[in-house]
Amino acid sequence: MPYSVLVVDDSHFFQMRLKDIINEHKDLNVVGVATNGQEAIDMTAKLKPDVISMDYEMPFLDGISAVKAIMAEIPTPIIMFSSMTYEGAKITLDALDAGAVDFMNKNFAEVSSNSAIFKKKFHEKLIVFAQRGYKKSPSRSSSFITAPRTPPLVDTSTRSIVRNDSKRLKGKIKLIAIGASTGGPVAVADIVTGLKGKVSIPILIIQHMPENFTRAFAERLDRSTPLTVKEAENGDMLKKGHVLVAPGGKQLMVDRSGNSIKIVAGDNRVNYKPCVDITFASAAIAYGSAVLGIVLTGMGSDGCEGARLLKDKGSTIWSQDEDSCVVYGMPAAVAKSNISSCILPLKDIAQKIVDSV
Structure with missing residues (x-):
């Protein structure tokens, strides 16, 4: 059964392109499209997606506010789409602080040109985070929220080893x-x-x-x-x-x-x-x-x-x-x-x- 994905974006172009790109992969299926942060919160509660693709700049309620609400109500892995500007970087770090697990570059040229590199990276991130779900683990003193973990990407049986060196x-x-x-x-x-x-x-x-x-x-x-x-x-x-x-x-x-x-x-x-x-x-x-x-x-x-x-x-x-x-x-x-x-x-x-x- 494919992993369910919620797409959140106020741009009709990005909604449609991301939906098409995600659905190209046999292990992924878009179950809903939200146009703002409040819709994202409501649809997450209703659809319970395995992973969310989230824009940050939207009307009514922005992406970071939506991330905070979702993490508080129904924690779900969220991948943010962010611009590559300095301001976009600061906002992305705020999103990670709020509980988002990772981010992708929101590049019109890559999405519109059907870039194979972009699709591969996007599919990989969605599947990796959908596999495990969201598990909040304790953090020391950082203002960042510790994100979910995923299964090993290599075969290993290692466990914690602490040597008194x-x-x-x-x-x-x-x-x-x-x-x-x-x-x-x-x-x-x-x-x-x-x-x-x-x-x-x-x-x-x-x-x-x-x-x-x-x-x-x-x-x-x-x-x-x-x-x-x-x-x-x-x-x-x-x-x-x-x-x-x-x-x-x-x-x-x-x-x-x-x-x-x-x-x-x-x-x-x-x-x-x-x-x-x-x-x-x-x-x-x-x-x-x-x-x-x-x-x-x-x-x-x-x-x-x-x-x-x-x-x-x-x-x-x-x-x-x-x-x-x-x-x-x-x-x-x-x-x-x-x-x-x-x-x-x-x-x-x-x-x-x-x-x-």
């Missing part, structure tokens, strides 16, 4: 590098706020996000922590107590000196911009055994090869456990390859960093 790591770690994708904004915010300014080691965040989104994300994180957080720029120095967020659409590399970072254009041959593997690999060259690499929730396996290079140099790798992940793909790949020394619940990662480094 705090003494071994004290004084050794000179850089912390954190990679994440789907569900990452929530997870990263949980960790950064949970550190409470107690870590004086440079931190790099490699979060799969488009251009503009990483700037808004960095600014949002900066307001939530005593640490200094900013979107990374070419030549930025790696400073104690500073967090640099890799810019969307580009690659962040640690300079061989280990003192600064380089921002380079994203190569079209690389699927992710920014790419966790690229940053981890450059950190391995610059810092050798002095890196703590952490792989968080996300689709795919980005970070696995970079984590392997770090481990080969003697660095330490942790990964998020299955139960606290939105999508257990990236950390599962690392765990299955026996690269992780610790497999941790999200709620424990910040405190373990403080205890260890």
